Amino acid sequence: MSTETPRQQYLLGYARVSTLEQDEALQVDALTAAGCGRIFVDKASGSLQHRPQLDALLEHLRPGDTVVVWRLDRLGRSLRHLIDTIQDLQARGVAFRSLTESIDTSTPGGRLFFHVFGALAEFERDLIRERTHAGLAAARARGRKGGRPTVWTPEKLQVAQQMYDSGQHAITIARVLGVSRASVYRALQSTGPLTMMQSSTPHRS
Known part of the structure; x- marks a missing residue:
């Protein structure tokens, strides 16, 4: 025992x-x-x-x-x-x-x-979820999508494309334009074929 x-x-x-x-x-x-x-x-x-x-x-x-x-x-x-x-x-x-x-x-x-x-906390979450869905539906009806506004202006896109065409790496383009490297890849892909290797070693000056 x-x-x-x-x-x-x-x-x-x-x-x-x-x-x-x-x-x-x-x-x-x-x-x-x-x-x-x-x-x-x-x-x-x-x-x-x-x-x-x-x-x-x-x-x-x-x-x-x-x-x-x-x-x-x-x-x-x-x-x-x-x-x-x-x-x-x-x-x-x-x-x-x-x-x-x-x-x-x-x-x-x-x-x-x-x-x-x-129960009140659950009710609050349901209200927030309902308002979010209603807001997204209203935005879609007006032709807008949810999410953050883009940082890309037509001028930035043009500069990015010119730098890419001249052989600059994405990390250099991102540094010059003040955006992320992933954002550069997405922007260039949206404007045309992207053949630059994402794994390329950035070139150093």
Whole structure:
């Protein structure tokens, strides 16, 4: 029979400040007062994909634990990311609390709140998708295609063709005209046969 002591269930705090100059003391004090036995702190932009301390927190979690944050925006990069993260916690048997908004997913009211949150986020995505499709359809009806406007003017195309005809490589043409090499290839292909090898070594002056 195993004599291993079951792991204690913890309140684990997560704090984030957006720059190295900001002080996380306010968040840490609030999380400590809430009873968090350990606090993970990231100093990074909310839009940054990789947050090492959040990753460490997620790896440390066990069923029955609770993640605590000072405010909702400290955890999620966006509403969708916040909802996905909390749904992942719930699937792992981990609760979530936000002190400022008084949300606790270990309670029926807290779980209901995030179900409503998730439904609103899905509704917002559907509206954005619908508006995008309607805008593209309207543009097509007016004879325009979606996407970025071209950087190529008739004058630039003429210069590119002249440089190509004189034996210049695409990388040189791109540098002179301030466009990408791939854009040069596409432009020359659209104006006529392109026989220049894309893998050619650029010539050096």
